[in-house]
Amino acid sequence: MIPSKNLTEHEIVALDGACNVSDGHARQPLTAGQQAIIDHLPELFREAKGVPLRRVEHEAHEAFFQALGQRAAPVCSGRILTTYSSSVAIDILGRCLAGTGATVALIHPTFDNIPDLLRSRGIRLIPFEEEAVVEGRLPAHLGLGDCVYATTPNNPTGQTLDAEQLSTMGLACRDRGCILALDTSFRGFDSRAQFDFYELLDDLGVDYVVIEDTGKVWPTLELKLGFMACSHTLDLPLQKAYTDVLLSASPVIMCLVREFSLDAAAGGFAELQKLIATNRHQLCQIVADSGITDADVGSRVSVARLRLPEQNATDIMGRLTKRDVHVLACGPLFWAEPAAGEQFVRVALARSPDTVDTAAHALRSAVVQAAQAA
């Protein structure tokens, strides 16, 4: 049985659960450095009130993109829009692509709100399998004005395009006259995704939109921003669609993002990556003897996709929900072929080690019980 809810509806149920490893938002404890920033929120508010919005916005862009190795990002050019979240950015992009009648080749699998948001705009989607994405093999019928949408690192697999692969993809898009849309929300977890995308894409001369996100990496309780950066030749009315939704994001959150970015560049990202690696290792160790395996060895993102011994992810998710432990069955992530996701559950890793430990033991036990019941 494939769940009829979307993933976020399941995640909402988990929000106040005893053990929530459902959503991919950052819920690990604040580090000492981050807590010190939070303790200064009143000062950040005062600063945000007193200086020009453009200044704090540029400072947030500068600090965030620098921390992620994106030195050629178009800071101060007017080509970075700051939104409430990456989902709002995706919807703005979708609206603009719908206006041109573009077909979108969308990476498969990926989080289901991306296909849902794009489809809600009436856009025709073609599934673009991960194996084809890394090789830059565009679907045959994609042409001028169409769009390739890839999440890198991908959610839930962690698959990450290296510079050569991104270059191959960019060239293929340029040669077909396609727009390359990249969702890099998870790149803070993986240094292999922190080579300079903007320099590479600008050199190729491909039209691009890159959607970045602060919400997946820092546990700021949804005080977050999405960014949408585009090439200077891109001919989509992003700014017009943006201004229908918002005048500006909060300058207080811009100041917060600047401070978290500086902290991340000064060691915060390394600390975060270590936490995720520890949690991933611990999770895989605990569940190993129940026949559960890591489906994406080498992944560094803040979610782990686990392969179950049976194709019963929905059943396992249901058993865990009864114990107030919340994971995601991966059906909806395989948005073009949900049955393919029944072999997998997704476990969030941006949590305290204790939470991951509890979830791992419960998952192991549920899989053993399901096998006995079968």
Added chain:
Amino acid sequence: MIPSKNLTEHEIVALDGACNVSDGHARQPLTAGQQAIIDHLPELFREAKGVPLRRVEHEAHEAFFQALGQRAAPVCSGRILTTYSSSVAIDILGRCLAGTGATVALIHPTFDNIPDLLRSRGIRLIPFEEEAVVEGRLPAHLGLGDCVYATTPNNPTGQTLDAEQLSTMGLACRDRGCILALDTSFRGFDSRAQFDFYELLDDLGVDYVVIEDTGKVWPTLELKLGFMACSHTLDLPLQKAYTDVLLSASPVIMCLVREFSLDAAAGGFAELQKLIATNRHQLCQIVADSGITDADVGSRVSVARLRLPEQNATDIMGRLTKRDVHVLACGPLFWAEPAAGEQFVRVALARSPDTVDTAAHALRSAVVQAAQAA
């Protein structure tokens, strides 16, 4: 000449202007009570981190709706969705209405992002003149499943439906099988809009969506929430569309909204209304001898629509922009007939008295100079 930008694009230019009375966001100084809440942001963050999300969300709803007299609002029923902003709520509603093929009779004039967001979903709009709105005279061809969308108090006119008028409108919608959508973002400024909408609409048995907003009343630098409350019989997939955009709004902002609501109920709204009345009076006094008049005597909202002696609002706006003073020419507010807006400029009043004073003198001077140049 009618401006080709939308209103928000003009407002963005004004954001860092020397004198910005362009956008309708709250930019007045914090009161002492509000500053004390801001000073406790770290404690609010800690609280938001430590308690269930549903609890702080319900507390925010309870405090906000109570402060505005909405005692029968469906708090704790699952029928209030909390969004990043009212615009995100409007877009979610638009997506759902597009899915049913509804026609929307939209109040005219009103802020242009409402028609733009709805049209971007492919919805057919019928202008619904304010005079017809107050009389509850629905357009003839509106029928089952269609929607009436009214902003009350309206932006920019301040027109506010009283209980009898809302009842007439609600009955008309019920009898035609139409959904009544109300945007009440400005009701904090006008006690005449604070009778209990939910009790009245529930008693009528009309299907409704009410969009509320914290962003217009409190100067929290875009730390704000939108709310979308609906009748229990409403058959639109709002929750599904919502979850494509967000998992939840920030619990920190929920705590902030709860505290600002309690402060507002304890005198903060009265203080705010006094400030707006003072600013409106001062503005009208200063510009009176140049032939500019208040177009909406009796309005209490945080924007003033002023009638110019000539139909030259775009010219006047341009003259003021050169002096780094930013008002809005009202063309785009008359979304179905932009030429009708050329007689009016809109001046924001949720500002310090000094800012309004500066703007008023500049406006007066620009109108006098334009008359001399003609």
